[in-house]
Amino acid sequence: MDHARDMSGADDALVAELATKGRAAQRVWASAGDTQKADALRAVAKALRESGAAVLSANAKDVTAGRERGLSAALLDRLTLDEARLEGVAAAIENVASLPDPVGQVIDTSTAPAGFALERRRIPIGLIGIIYESRPNVTADAAALCLRSGNAALLRGGSEALHSNRAIHAAFVEGLSRTGLPAGAVQLLPTQDREAVSAMLRAAGLIDMIVPRGGKGLVARVQADARVPVLAHLDGICHTYVHAAADPAMAHRIVMDAKMRRTGICGAMETLLLDASFPQNASILAALADAGCELRGDARAQAIDARVSAAAPEDWDTEYLDAVLSVAVVDGPDDAIAHIARHSSGHTEAIVTGDEDVAARFLREVDSAIVMHNASTQFADGGEFGLGAEIGIATGRLHARGPVALEGLTTYKWLARGDGNIRG
Amino acid sequence: MDHARDMSGADDALVAELATKGRAAQRVWASAGDTQKADALRAVAKALRESGAAVLSANAKDVTAGRERGLSAALLDRLTLDEARLEGVAAAIENVASLPDPVGQVIDTSTAPAGFALERRRIPIGLIGIIYESRPNVTADAAALCLRSGNAALLRGGSEALHSNRAIHAAFVEGLSRTGLPAGAVQLLPTQDREAVSAMLRAAGLIDMIVPRGGKGLVARVQADARVPVLAHLDGICHTYVHAAADPAMAHRIVMDAKMRRTGICGAMETLLLDASFPQNASILAALADAGCELRGDARAQAIDARVSAAAPEDWDTEYLDAVLSVAVVDGPDDAIAHIARHSSGHTEAIVTGDEDVAARFLREVDSAIVMHNASTQFADGGEFGLGAEIGIATGRLHARGPVALEGLTTYKWLARGDGNIRG
Incomplete structure (x- = not known):
């Protein structure tokens, strides 16, 4: 002593x-x-x-x-x-x-x-x-x-x-x-x-x-x-919400990039929120599984693709930093925004949609350091934001936030x- | 326990x-x-x-x-x-x-x-x-x-x-x-x-x-x-430096206001730095003493007016919030800026001078939340700064500073x- x-x-x-x-x-x-x-x-x-x-x-x-x-x-x-x-x-x-x-x-x-x-x-x-x-x-x-x-x-x-x-x-x-x-x-x-x-x-x-x-x-x-x-930021539990009015090709491209481009960075997507009304949910999950991504989902996600295993409660709050993804099926923007409010680490969240009103609402109501519309969460980086470099990404409320x-x-x-x- | x-x-x-x-x-x-x-x-x-x-x-x-x-x-x-x-x-x-x-x-x-x-x-x-x-x-x-x-x-x-x-x-x-x-x-x-x-x-x-x-x-x-x-701010140990090239009437007016207008606010001057080359040091100290301000000074300040008592070392780091003032005689801007760097609480400091170059240097080198030229430190307030109100004055380094x-x-x-x- x-x-x-x-x-x-x-x-x-x-x-x-x-x-x-x-x-x-x-x-x-x-x-x-x-x-x-x-x-x-x-x-x-x-x-x-x-x-x-x-x-x-x-x-x-x-x-x-x-x-x-x-x-x-x-x-x-x-x-x-x-x-x-x-x-x-x-x-x-x-x-x-x-x-x-x-x-x-x-x-x-x-x-x-x-x-x-x-x-x-x-x-x-x-x-x-x-x-x-x-x-x-x-x-x-x-x-x-x-x-x-x-x-x-x-x-x-x-x-x-x-x-x-x-x-x-x-x-x-x-x-x-x-x-x-x-x-x-x-x-x-x-x-x-x-x-x-x-x-x-x-x-x-x-x-x-x-x-x-x-x-x-x-x-x-x-x-x-x-x-x-x-x-600092502790976690980057980044969400991407594919809205019903998303362009299917764009949604596919953004989801694959957000999860699979590099899985170990803090801007990598860790949770995918699929709108129940989006018609191409099955092809998106199939593409992820085909690319070697392990999928852990809720009951509705499991019903879409047999390769989706059951997510445990802690999965929704886990930063995998690996080729693993949590998948939830949500009923519209309210449900998506509520899921994010419950599980977000305040780092980066994205929406894919062609509906400008829904996008504006998502940008306004999601309270993370970075909120994106029709872009991959992997852009969460000072260099990509034009800052020339970065000392880090901050998720606190005071002083500086984001890159x-x-x-x-x-x-x-x-x-x-x-x-x-x-x-x- | x-x-x-x-x-x-x-x-x-x-x-x-x-x-x-x-x-x-x-x-x-x-x-x-x-x-x-x-x-x-x-x-x-x-x-x-x-x-x-x-x-x-x-x-x-x-x-x-x-x-x-x-x-x-x-x-x-x-x-x-x-x-x-x-x-x-x-x-x-x-x-x-x-x-x-x-x-x-x-x-x-x-x-x-x-x-x-x-x-x-x-x-x-x-x-x-x-x-x-x-x-x-x-x-x-x-x-x-x-x-x-x-x-x-x-x-x-x-x-x-x-x-x-x-x-x-x-x-x-x-x-x-x-x-x-x-x-x-x-x-x-x-x-x-x-x-x-x-x-x-x-x-x-x-x-x-x-x-x-x-x-x-x-x-x-x-x-x-x-x-x-x-x-927050812990202390408001605010300094006013009267430079050799100060306008005598302005120096008198600012010093009296900074100390005596209200002695209990955080923007009140607590230390007066008189340049040894300023010709009217005696009349400024006399006016303060005549107005009922207790003066505690270094040896040179004591030599100017018999009503100045000897300052103890802790006086230079004391926020009196009362009709009490520490007074030091300094040899030019270097000495004044060094005194402030040693004893300032980072709240508000002012210089009185007609020399724009010296003023610019003071504004640049003094590292407090508020640095003033030819104005009373008692203006340190959100309302006076045009903010309409204030939740407080901050002297930390991060987020918001000053009012x-x-x-x-x-x-x-x-x-x-x-x-x-x-x-x-």
């Missing part, structure tokens, strides 16, 4: 020390202009390319250790870097450098009743904590987005990618130092101690926001324990310009 | 029951249009006027009980309603009804790279918890702002105002029921048990945001214990309109 308390105190002190350093660097960084920030990121990309051999050699250590520890083939694939992937990481940093700087953007202007001028102007949030798992590219992606928006980053990657993360972080330090910027703007937590993650989660006032990047277990732990605001990129990494301040105004 | 756990369980169950009712009412309320919401608030104001005698009689009970419990004159004054104040409460509800409806406003539109149309549209946040102290008018003000923006409110007022709050809440229920809207959209916690407040604070997923309204003790407790996002009114009580969703787009 005393031992645990001591350890916890040491972790708090470590996080406080890193956060203080990060906040000081951020204050310098916050006053950097658009060009300076973009140039610094290009210098980082250059440093990363120059240290390519060191990064790949560090990554090989992680992959060997992962193989010895029996990591699954999927995890090993996520962990592995090669020259092409490393070039992709460097190019992604340059892409973030090319995005418009959100800092200094004027949100709106007005004149106060007393006559002074008001404007709201975007500023960086401050110090962002990023807690992630086995993909080493997150080190670069997340740090680049934080830096581009004038923030500092405190990174804590998974132990599987320890050497890779250190090598990529070293390239950031090298690139920043070449441009005369404080390397404290990007720090990597120097310990894999899990208690240090807890210390980050409770560092309210030191860390301004935490973004968890990884599986549901990680996100759930961060959401449950954090005293620092968290930007979050640079704007979501800013806050704002009010500027008031008077000529001697007093309230009197 | 078991008893405490049982009690806590009962409070959690109560809050869950109220929140479930509130969320169901909010889903109905969210689809109400602008006119319906405005009309409902006007019906509430009418019901409040009609029940004026009952509200005043309930209030008299609270005032009598407060007097018996030995409440201070200031607290008794805050608690007391009369016909004029009650009319003010009803008029404030009608004022909120007249404000533009933020729900449905389009934040921006774009076209996704794949060709589908995107827009971000404002929607209500959901269920807002309001935890407040002795002013019964908060019951009406906060509930009206929540309703106008399509949210439901769960109110927990102070025990001193129990009968007043119940009577005002009854007028809301009456007004809403006349317009056919679910009265669950505004609920008052039926117990004064402090554990019930703790249950509200930990009701993440049931309550979407909590706004504490009251003294520093209340706000500090809410910020420390809440697992629900909190919109928060209807817009800050909304979030947004992304709407995507395609023509069969798949990611492919």
Whole structure:
């Protein structure tokens, strides 16, 4: 007990020390202009390319250790870097450098009743904590987005990618130092101690926001324990509702894409709602089953195709991230919207219909971060939404929602310009 | 221990029951249009006027009980309603009804790279918890702002105002029921048990945001214990920096207003930073002392006027809310900005100067929710900023900052309109 308390105190002190350093660097960084920030990121990309051999050699250590520890083939694939992937990481940093700087953007202007001028102007949030798992590219992606928006980053990657993360972080330090910027703007937590993650989660006032990047277990732990605001989504239980007035070919195309294009992403459809009045329900289910998708449905879905097994109650609240789909037959938009209200994770839902009134109602009444008409839920992504990148998708109610990129990494301040105004 | 756990369980169950009712009412309320919401608030104001005698009689009970419990004159004054104040409460509800409806406003539109149309549209946040102290008018003000923006409110007022709050809440229920809207959209916690407040604070997923309204003790407790996002400010340690190039008459006028107009509001100046090169420092300090302001300063401020006593280190971090002022003499903008960075609570800071370059630098580098040039910090208020009202002033980094009114009580969703787009 005393031992645990001591350890916890040491972790708090470590996080406080890193956060203080990060906040000081951020204050310098916050006053950097658009060009300076973009140039610094290009210098980082250059440093990363120059240290390519060191990064790949560090990554090989992680992959060997992962193989010895029996990591699954999927995890090993996520962990592995090669020259092409490393070039992709460097190019992604340059892409973030090319995005418009959100800092200094004027949100709106007005004149106060007393006559002074008001404007709201975007500023960086401050110090962002990023807690992630086995993909080493997150080190670069997340740090680049934080830096581009004038923030500092405190990174804590998974132990599987320890050497890779250190090598990529070293390239950031090298690139920043070449441009005369404080390397404290990007720090990597120097310990894999899990208690240090807890210390980050409770560092309210030191860390301004935490973004968890990884599986549901990680996100759930961060959401449950954090005293620092968290930007995240826990589940992506995305629904597609095929309305009676859907174009059959379009419905077929969208359903197949939403479920089968990539089954492991958070925007993949997990529940299909078929309107009882839609004439082509049988052919849609047949196409899914033929494509190797396991179907779990209610009694009416089972009656349509013998390959549909009985869904258990928990299926309606399950994010499969696999070639498995829950299927319910619903009686019109009321029923579909009610099903979504009960089971949605607030991520992304879609309707397929040719009826504009029904579509408008679905867009209005479904309360998810993203609501789509006649499009695949697999578009739920910052890049696909034209944001140029994304730090993640948020399903909370406050701050930023849906795909979050640079704007979501800013806050704002009010500027008031008077000529001697007093309230009197 | 078991008893405490049982009690806590009962409070959690109560809050869950109220929140479930509130969320169901909010889903109905969210689809109400602008006119319906405005009309409902006007019906509430009418019901409040009609029940004026009952509200005043309930209030008299609270005032009598407060007097018996030995409440201070200031607290008794805050608690007391009369016909004029009650009319003010009803008029404030009608004022909120007249404000533009933020729900449905389009934040921006774009076209996704794949060709589908995107827009971000404002929607209500959901269920807002309001935890407040002795002013019964908060019951009406906060509930009206929540309703106008399509949210439901769960109110927990102070025990001193129990009968007043119940009577005002009854007028809301009456007004809403006349317009056919679910009265669950505004609920008052039926117990004064402090554990019930703790249950509200930990009701993440049931309550979407909590706004504490009251003294520093209340706000500090809410910020420390809440697992629900909190919109608040803890302190208003507002600084005014009188630069060397300030117009002397303007500096005098702004300083006197910022400190002495009303000393008890969060926008009142608590620290005056006098530039060593400003020629009229002595007359400004003399005017403050002559007006009855206690001055606590550093050695150089003490050297200017004998009535300045020595400031203790904690004075620089103290919100006096009284006719007391910390005074430091600084050497130019660097020194002033550094002092503010060290001691500011992130609320409101002002500079008085005729030098536009220095002003621009101050506005850019000071990282508070509100930064002012040539104006009194006492303008830090939603009404004075033209928002028509305010639910509070926020100094956090996420969501809304500075004075928060209807817009800050909304979030947004992304709407995507395609023509069969798949990611492919």
